[in-house]
Amino acid sequence: MSRRKLRPDEVELWEMVARSAEKLPGRKVTPETPAPKSAKPKNSKLRKPLPPPRDPMGDFALGARAPSPAERHDFYASTSDRLAKDPVRMDAKAFGRLKRGKLQPEARLDLHGMTLDQAHGELARFILGAQLRGFRLVLVITGKGMREDPHDPMPRRRGVLKTQVPQWLRMPPVGQCVLQISEAHIKHGGGGAYYVYLKRRR
Template identity: 60%
Template sequence: MSRRRLRPEELELWHQVAKSADPMHKGPNPMERPEPTRPSLRKTAPPPKPISDFGIGESVTPQTDTHYFPITTSQRLKAEPVQMDNKAFTRLKRGKLVPEARIDLHGMTLDRAHPALNRFMLTSQTRGMRLVLVITGKGSREDPYDPMPHRRGILKRQVPMWLRQPPLSLIVLQVAEAHIKHGGSGAYYVYLKRTR
């Protein structure tokens, strides 16, 4: 069905009827079509805004605070609170206290070193010893030509974690890096709790 155009008298009659009726919907009358406007053939773009002076990177916020640098085992041990007597701890750090027993884990694999450490620590505690020395070694030196960098000294990192886990956590009071005369960063002092 095609729509036909209303004649002027029909359109006038329609307007009189539309004025007397209440509209169902608010808004423009759908029967009244606005006159079509002819689009201009030439579109004019708004003028570009002038570019102000700037420095390269001036609006970027510095992000130097977001870098995360992992802490070493030595730093973690230094940050731990002192559980033992402060005077004894100072003497321990200066190498003035002599360990009563020692275990050397050099060259052992993790599956051999862990049970050996557990056995040594529990035996030392039952014998009433207070200070023992655990030698882990510093680890193999890094190869500067190795294409894949890797962390050295697996036992050096693992032993402090083992000492903080059961069953050893129940008998260990303090763990500290050894003085240079007892092995330095390749060994740990382990101060044991008293037997009750």
């Protein structure tokens, strides 16, 4: 069995154990084993100390690299604002005359005093009937809605028909008949009425 040389850490451990040992009575003390000289590695001049291990994750903070969002406020636009942004599907010159109140509606429907169910049915019958008769421009009067009462403890919706009518005009069965919806000129009711420009019947 070949003896190997002790490593420096093993020699240090042995010295610690030897210092803590006590002499037994009637026994001679064995001389301590001399500490072997630490063997120098070959080509020690060429070897450089290794750098400390690098943390692969690095410093991390949640959302640190995320771009800061631009501050913006999205407010629900009014019915008038949404209609004003709609693309023009009818003839541009005719649309300009329509907005100036130069075109005269060929029929009109007044929804004042009706419930939502009543108004929806009447609107569908009116639009389908107007297209069957070959009309192109009709007027639908909704009213602007009741003014808000500042002393009312319960907030209430106002202008429900004014909001609903443009939505109904885009839905079946009348949506396929409608080419353009626009708020009426002041002489035809202004914000309380809508021009509805109909497609030609095929």
